[in-house]
Amino acid sequence: MSIRYVIRRILFLFLVIWVAATIIFFIPRLSTRNPVRQRLAELARTGGFAPGDIETMVASYNQKFGLDKPLLEQYFDYIGGLAQGDLGVSLHKYPRTVIELIMDAIPWTLALLLVTTILSFIIGNLLGAVAAWPRAPGWLRTFATPFVLLQGIPPVLMGVLLLFFIAFRLKALPLGSAYSTGVIPNWSLSFALDLLAHQILPALALILGSVGGWVLSMRGMGVTIHGEDYVNFAEHKGLGPTTIFRDYYLRNTLLPQVTGLVLALTTVVTSGIVVEQIFALPGIGTTLNQAIQNNDFLTIYGIVLFITIAVATLMVAVEFIYPLLDPRVRHT
Amino acid sequence: MDTMLNVAAKESDIGQATKPVLELENLRVSYYTDAGRAIALDGVDLTLMAGEKLGLVGESGSGKSTMALAMMRMIKPPGRIEEGRVIVDDTDLTALSEQDMLRARLSKISYIPQGAMNSLNPVLRVGAQLMDAMKAHVPDMPKDEMQAHCIRSLESVDLKANVFKMFPHELSGGMKQRVCIAIGILLKPKVIIADEPTSALDVVTQRQVMETIDRVQKQIGATVILIGHDMGLMAQFVDKVAVMYTGRFMEISPVRDMFLKPAHPYAQALIRSLPNLENKGVFQGIPGIAPSLLSLPGGCAFHPRCPFVMDICREQRPPFETFQENRQVACYLYTEKARS
Numbered sequence A: 001m002s003i004r005y006v007i008r009r010i011l012f013l014f015l016v017i018w019v020a021a022t023i024i025f026f027i028p029r030l031s032t033r034n035p036v037r038q039r040l041a042e043l044a045r046t047g048g049f050a051p052g053d054i055e056t057m058v059a060s061y062n063q064k065f066g067l068d069k070p071l072l073e074q075y076f077d078y079i080g081g082l083a084q085g086d087l088g089v090s091l092h093k094y095p096r097t098v099i100e101l102i103m104d105a106i107p108w109t110l111a112l113l114l115v116t117t118i119l120s121f122i123i124g125n126l127l128g129a130v131a132a133w134p135r136a137p138g139w140l141r142t143f144a145t146p147f148v149l150l151q152g153i154p155p156v157l158m159g160v161l162l163l164f165f166i167a168f169r170l171k172a173l174p175l176g177s178a179y180s181t182g183v184i185p186n187w188s189l190s191f192a193l194d195l196l197a198h199q200i201l202p203a204l205a206l207i208l209g210s211v212g213g214w215v216l217s218m219r220g221m222g223v224t225i226h227g228e229d230y231v232n233f234a235e236h237k238g239l240g241p242t243t244i245f246r247d248y249y250l251r252n253t254l255l256p257q258v259t260g261l262v263l264a265l266t267t268v269v270t271s272g273i274v275v276e277q278i279f280a281l282p283g284i285g286t287t288l289n290q291a292i293q294n295n296d297f298l299t300i301y302g303i304v305l306f307i308t309i310a311v312a313t314l315m316v317a318v319e320f321i322y323p324l325l326d327p328r329v330r331h332t
Numbered sequence B: 001m002d003t004m005l006n007v008a009a010k011e012s013d014i015g016q017a018t019k020p021v022l023e024l025e026n027l028r029v030s031y032y033t034d035a036g037r038a039i040a041l042d043g044v045d046l047t048l049m050a051g052e053k054l055g056l057v058g059e060s061g062s063g064k065s066t067m068a069l070a071m072m073r074m075i076k077p078p079g080r081i082e083e084g085r086v087i088v089d090d091t092d093l094t095a096l097s098e099q100d101m102l103r104a105r106l107s108k109i110s111y112i113p114q115g116a117m118n119s120l121n122p123v124l125r126v127g128a129q130l131m132d133a134m135k136a137h138v139p140d141m142p143k144d145e146m147q148a149h150c151i152r153s154l155e156s157v158d159l160k161a162n163v164f165k166m167f168p169h170e171l172s173g174g175m176k177q178r179v180c181i182a183i184g185i186l187l188k189p190k191v192i193i194a195d196e197p198t199s200a201l202d203v204v205t206q207r208q209v210m211e212t213i214d215r216v217q218k219q220i221g222a223t224v225i226l227i228g229h230d231m232g233l234m235a236q237f238v239d240k241v242a243v244m245y246t247g248r249f250m251e252i253s254p255v256r257d258m259f260l261k262p263a264h265p266y267a268q269a270l271i272r273s274l275p276n277l278e279n280k281g282v283f284q285g286i287p288g289i290a291p292s293l294l295s296l297p298g299g300c301a302f303h304p305r306c307p308f309v310m311d312i313c314r315e316q317r318p319p320f321e322t323f324q325e326n327r328q329v330a331c332y333l334y335t336e337k338a339r340s
């Protein structure tokens, strides 16, 4: 992998981020709606202060957010802020900044999505590989089938079904939220267990929804690899089934499957957002949802931009590890 | 290493006089397809002495690879070894447990594959693919000794030591084939089967690879079965030629006899179809087409295409018998003569 390649990819990443940021900046400003006015009008409706004040407040807010400046100047301020990690100020939770809101939410989302994505990737690929492996015992090979069937169920429905049957009917696990109400977060084991119990169903919803996809793609891949000459020759060498399975079979499906993982990233993020909603968990999805309900446009745009940057960065990062997975991939 | 190899060669010289290293007894393999049962190997008998080199020829689908795979016990469903024994060096491979058969591969009998282009794992270094074989067979050997042994094996097939660290995609076709040979001889097997080892290579490389096989064969004193279509190339490297048709041997003769006076009508047709100076390379086919294994003609499988067909040929299968010293044939022309 040449330095030139790395630099090129990183420049490209910045280009993608810049284009996304520009689109996110201009689209709302092309409409005639003024988010500040809308927000204040809403406050007036619910809070009941005189409409006369609104105009002065709009003016002062516009000045505060720099919305009275010429568009181009606003744009440069915005890009400049972005470069320093500034996504603006929340309209709803003023004076908190959007980046603060994101940073509060991101550990929850990251923990849930990271764990479930990795788990379902591993489980799905192993089950799929076994399902395609002619030497695997029959019962093990059919083990994957239920996951394939479940995979057709969208995460929303999966979440609701789990909630209804396991939390509501069986009362086996909590109904939602990050931890039991009335408990104050602390560093005790009982709190950790409580936290974990609340994460099981959402995690299950995400895993059950995605394992089947990995099973299917891995099984398809495995079947073709099984016919490969190098697998045959490995058997002629007298290698045991475990070595062949690991080094000749799994190893060769890794590159295409990791590519699949990159392509699935956006789906992972969207189903994560949905599942957070259903289970009333803190996280990016919930923050986004609150922002939408409160017409907190700056926060909405900030989160969308943040997700875009995160996914794009991950994609480039994964590309850098391709040569480790397959020596034939050479970045030049 | 050299002395080790010389000892092996001397032992094999002694062995040659005394007893066979490879014996196939009535080996039968069928593939059960949707269209029915195809008997791809129909009761084959073969005996080879230590260091002997047999060329196996026959048109596509005649069962050459099936025979090789059956000897390795690598026939996969829908195929099945239905009968017969494969005896290598006093061990009946067909009687071994699955576990023992794993150990027998490469150490008693090894197979150099037809598709050398894709026979190496693209994501593992060449060295790793020699080392995993060593680890599977001699797990107790120290790592550095293993590595030294693998590198010697690479060098013995004219590859440089640095190939050990290379990936398959960095090698040419000829080099990949050499790596396969190096793996095949890693544990000095008694029997080496090379299935069209040069089919994907250019003419010059073909020759060099054949010479390499020839040389390592002499070094380790192995018995070799060389499968191929190129009879011209083969003639220079083998002692005997076996002609196969519809999963049966038609004739086995010393290479000279096979080329100068082939006995079986099918072998005669094969030899005649070879390009030479007289026919100026004009291809002479064998009249008729090879029968489907699903509906073999009764009696001699070659009778619909045979110019010498007799009544008995349609009714009974001719036995595969010795008709001259060192020559066996399955044809009534010779048994009748012998009787009359």
Ligand SMILES: Nc1ncnc2c1ncn2[C@@H]1O[C@H](COP(=O)(O)OP(=O)(O)OP(=O)(O)O)[C@@H](O)[C@H]1O
Pocket: B031, B032, B033, B038, B040, B058, B059, B060, B061, B062, B063, B064, B065, B066, B067, B077, B078, B079, B293
């Ligand atoms: N997996 C399989 N399933 C069904 N039939 C098979 C299978 N493998 C081989 N056969 C049949 O067995 C017969 C012998 O095949 P084999 O591969 O041994 O021929 P071959 O002499 O090696 O031919 P080639 O010169 O093309 O390599 C063929 O008729 C083929 O159709």
Ligand code: SF4
Pocket: B264, B265, B266, B300, B301, B302, B303, B304, B306, B307, B308, B309, B310, B313, B318, B330, B331, B332, B333
């Ligand atoms: S047995 Fe009969 S049909 Fe078969 S090759 Fe000999 S002469 Fe021809």
Ligand SMILES: [Mg+2]
Pocket: B064, B065, B066, B114, B195
């Ligand atoms: Mg073949």
